[in-house]
Amino acid sequence: MSPTSKTPRDAYRDLERRFERMNLVRDAATVLEWDAATFMPDGGADARADQLATLRVLRHELLTDAALEDLLGRAGDADLDAWERANLHEMRRERLHATAVPSSLVEARSQALSACEMRWRTARKDDDFAGLLSSFEEVLKLTREVAAAKSASLGVSPYDALLDEWEPGGRAADIDVVFASIEGFLPSLVERVLERQASRPSLAQPVGPFAPERQRALADRVMRALGFDFAHGRLDVSAHPFCIGVPDDVRITTRWDEADFANGLFGVIHETGHALYERGLPVRWRKQPVGQARGMSTHESQSLLFEMQASRSPEFVGWLAGVAREIFGGSGAAWSAEALLQRVQRVERSLIRIDADEVTYPLHVVLRYRLERAMIAGDLPLRDLPGAFADGMERLLGVRPPNHRDGSLQDIHWPSGTFGYFPTYTLGALTAAQLFAAAVQQAPAIPAGLAAGDARPLTAWLVEHVHALGASIAPGEIVSRATGEPLNPEVFRRHLEHRYLST
């Protein structure tokens, strides 16, 4: 049958077959990425880069195949159910992102990103912003060209076009409102939290070293308590923790800190949240675009819901302290639930975003959001970035980076061309707070479950209200349906005030 004689239903079926293939190629690539970060010997890096590049190009060719244009048009006339229609919408979105940018620009940018990423590693180590500048400027220039091209295709602003890759359908106008609210209440809230914290006695903490095997045993126990299924996933060690895989085989990684077991453990809990989301995606749609996770803010909401909301709750910490005592053989006040709670609810003004606690973290993100919007708009020349970054840190967080390394050079995102990603961290944190509050209200068994080391009531609620929806509706719609109102920073504020100022 020639493409033009296809019925709309046949066209839709053909699209499902094609996107299934694309998704399987991407899934295959994730195995190569996982291996590269865990078990691959160093000498295999170049060969692995070639293999991954080949899979990416093959997938890109499948996605930009000219035949898809006609199929996507015809399938629109088919009598599709809601999931199929959402699937078709996601297919079009993926296709738009892939075809909006001329391949010469994709290629030029890809080379610029590799060069800039490599240079960033050296520049950060040597605290040498000037040494990165020309390479960084090339990346920004080409990223702005990509944003302009996608803006034309998607019919949104250049920044929103970049944002759409990570936060499908996201709009800076909406984020502005949310972030303005955070910027309004959070600096003074941090102030009050720190004053209150300083006024209270500091409890003694367990003293390491904590053997990695024992930390691993604790992590296994906690992962099982949260519902991680080791018949469908693994925990390994890597330089940077991550979660990758497919619903039936989700791999997470961590690193062990022998001086403080909470670091590795809460990293594991964070990645477990990501893993449970992947595992809970709708079985029927696993190989289709609509069966994938709903963007980065929703993904981050799932990791933060476990890491920040559930696992730092007094209920769960009570159970966790007992398990930690058992596994490490600890006893005494330093191993009490109170001491552990104090440890995992510690707040401080810090320079490094990835080490920040849940209270101060959004301020790091608000700063980056303001700066990257200005960069994409052409309003912030890169030579002025370090100063703007330091000024912003001082204004929002009350600390000023003494160097580039702990200032504007600390994150790999911009040098690797990732703009429009930062806001998803905080949208995720707000979403987590709002979902958790609603879950506890709707399913009162949740806190009792957490107190007994049983997250099944919580996970069941999340599967129903988030995971099983896949990408069938917009991120904001997931929040509205699950909680009864749109994303509301006041819920996050109430969470912080309750946890850090009321007890």
Added chain:
Amino acid sequence: MSPTSKTPRDAYRDLERRFERMNLVRDAATVLEWDAATFMPDGGADARADQLATLRVLRHELLTDAALEDLLGRAGDADLDAWERANLHEMRRERLHATAVPSSLVEARSQALSACEMRWRTARKDDDFAGLLSSFEEVLKLTREVAAAKSASLGVSPYDALLDEWEPGGRAADIDVVFASIEGFLPSLVERVLERQASRPSLAQPVGPFAPERQRALADRVMRALGFDFAHGRLDVSAHPFCIGVPDDVRITTRWDEADFANGLFGVIHETGHALYERGLPVRWRKQPVGQARGMSTHESQSLLFEMQASRSPEFVGWLAGVAREIFGGSGAAWSAEALLQRVQRVERSLIRIDADEVTYPLHVVLRYRLERAMIAGDLPLRDLPGAFADGMERLLGVRPPNHRDGSLQDIHWPSGTFGYFPTYTLGALTAAQLFAAAVQQAPAIPAGLAAGDARPLTAWLVEHVHALGASIAPGEIVSRATGEPLNPEVFRRHLEHRYLST
């Protein structure tokens, strides 16, 4: 530039690009296969099968792309050097194998193989040949159709067409001569070896259990001695030992036998031989067909050269016994080099091919070769296979299988459609003996190196005379050039007589 306006040189360059891509897709698939056999959780099996099938189909489509026909024709007029010409030859061979069989037959056979392999696992366990028969007959029927189709395309007999997949350019007529020689001298040689062995005192052996960590430490030490570079490879554990990967990242696996450390260790040495071959392939041609290993007999020659020739030599065993004593903390006569030599040179008439020693192994292979030729020729109905198998075992090896499990059901090869592979085991063993004899004669430093736990003189010789040739010449030509004569079973015979009857 349209394909028809390409110069012959451009056509050749285009082919190199296309085959590089195909090889990278295949390399990517090997990472998925390795992971599936080592670290993948059981629940990931179905998803992995889908990913692998997708990569295989993509590669097949690249190889059967209609545009290749014209390119392969035009490139033949280019002014190519010897390596490029050999590369073009290998491209044509791969393409012929891929296009010779109609896709409907490929598909039907692929389904029959999956079904038969699964049924074989049950049938072997239950000793139920009758339960496998109809599924096995379907596989044989479709394999004979494939052989007929390839026979027409390659211009060789149906059996030789199957053989060509594993032994490029191999001919049953040549194998007949070699195997007739083996069948002539080996049964009586086995008889004499066993008589002599029985006449000598049996030395006490070290008694286990041998902890896997210690076995692993010994294996690491031996692998390093043989030249394995852990910056470019790994050793892991799997149910069935194998070697897989790319030259810069070669992965081998083993399993540990706590009762007898020599089992796991010599398995590791075998796979190390395969790994060194992959690692030594010509750097310039890694991504091209001519840069791949030269078929299975040559590959097996490299594993057996280390496992049987070098590592069972008195020189190496002397060094190895010292290292084993050190690592296991052993002492006394049971840990002497003499005892270890007796252990690794033990000969017996056994039922199971994969457990056989180097003296009896070729008789297992000769039997399978005779039987599979008869099956492909249509001269041996499968219902008669168990009887023919048992009769052959009795005639060649003097033992008769008491059941199907240890008889014709012991190997997965035929139920999984693999015909024409078995002879490569013994061609490899003969090649190993002939190469090792030549190497020692040409490089007298080899035995002294082995005695000191240093295989560099041996590996250097192999890289020069075998590894670095890739697939640029035929397997037989590698042997002739390296040793000064074609493959000669007399050299293997002399090796066995020297090792098992003269000392």
